[in-house]
Amino acid sequence: MPHSAPQGPSEPERPHRPERIERRARAQEPPPLPEPLAVPVADSHTHLDMQEPSVAEALAAASSVGVETLVQVGCDLERSRWAAQVAADHESVWAAVALHPNEAPRLAAEGGDGLLDEALAGIGKLAALPEVLAVGETGLDYFRTGPEGVEAQQRSFRAHIELAKRLDKALVIHDREAHQDVLRILAEEGAPERTVFHCYSGDAEMAQLCAAKGWFMSFAGNVTFKNARPLREALAVAPPELVLVETDAPFLTPAPYRGRPNAPYLIPVTLRAMAETLGMPETSLATHVAANTARAFGY
Ligand SMILES: [Zn+2]
Ligand SMILES: [Zn+2]
Numbered sequence: 001m002p003h004s005a006p007q008g009p010s011e012p013e014r015p016h017r018p019e020r021i022e023r024r025a026r027a028q029e030p031p032p033l034p035e036p037l038a039v040p041v042a043d044s045h046t047h048l049d050m051q052e053p054s055v056a057e058a059l060a061a062a063s064s065v066g067v068e069t070l071v072q073v074g075c076d077l078e079r080s081r082w083a084a085q086v087a088a089d090h091e092s093v094w095a096a097v098a099l100h101p102n103e104a105p106r107l108a109a110e111g112g113d114g115l116l117d118e119a120l121a122g123i124g125k126l127a128a129l130p131e132v133l134a135v136g137e138t139g140l141d142y143f144r145t146g147p148e149g150v151e152a153q154q155r156s157f158r159a160h161i162e163l164a165k166r167l168d169k170a171l172v173i174h175d176r177e178a179h180q181d182v183l184r185i186l187a188e189e190g191a192p193e194r195t196v197f198h199c200y201s202g203d204a205e206m207a208q209l210c211a212a213k214g215w216f217m218s219f220a221g222n223v224t225f226k227n228a229r230p231l232r233e234a235l236a237v238a239p240p241e242l243v244l245v246e247t248d249a250p251f252l253t254p255a256p257y258r259g260r261p262n263a264p265y266l267i268p269v270t271l272r273a274m275a276e277t278l279g280m281p282e283t284s285l286a287t288h289v290a291a292n293t294a295r296a297f298g299y
Helices: 019-027 055-064 077-089 103-127 147-167 179-189 204-213 229-237 264-278 282-297
Strands: 041-046 067-073 093-097 132-141 170-176 195-197 216-219 243-245
Touching: 041 243, 041 264, 041 282, 055 067, 055 264, 067 077, 067 132, 067 264, 067 282, 077 093, 077 103, 077 132, 093 103, 103 132, 103 147, 132 147, 132 179, 147 170, 147 179, 170 179, 179 204, 204 216, 204 229, 216 229, 229 264, 243 264, 243 282, 264 282
Parallel strands: 041 067, 067 093, 093 132, 132 170, 170 195, 195 216, 216 243
Antiparallel strands: none
């Protein structure tokens, strides 16, 4: 179900707080609205269900800075159902549905392959809806899931690839510390026509490989982090017609706002940092990204 904004009376004035707590509270405050983009782009990957503001507030803030389209990503069956509903209710929102790579082994541990298959069948039904443009995020996450979960993860990944191809939807891949196996399984199964590496985390060499296959690379706020030089090197070799931008909000808030809540309205911050890395005018990159996202998801 979509969130609804609280309708209660306005909050009473708060008592004075010691300075230290005041400072910490300020660190958690949402970052300010950036300058609006001259060319509107999409946030290709967000989780509105995990963010503090209501959906209406998040969409209004995003739209006010030129982020006029969002892909809402569900990570389990329940949240995927919610994502599809939000997409049905809002013209600017599309949905992606899947069992996250960390959700699949959780289900398998709880109820074996039977429970996993049941959930996959539920995802299959949702993925057929017209407002659902992608199957994902799926893939492999060897950072959060240990060796005991690898089999369920890979089984689930293969099932999602098959589903995306059968329904001709985009495939959104989550790849965390699992590059080799992600690429191997994609090769074994055959990648769908439109494949997106969300929160791209490979190096320049892998970016060249993705480019050769025509796979999209979606960059998140971590491309702005000081220690993320390999990511910027990957961005620099990625063909402009395969580059997307995303927030993955509420995670990965771009610099200089690290540690504060992320949201789709912060896309301009990441896009501007990317344009600077590429030595490309912001409007040129935005024009590419807007067209790429539409092509990747087919809207
Ligand atoms: Zn992810
Ligand atoms: Zn995500």
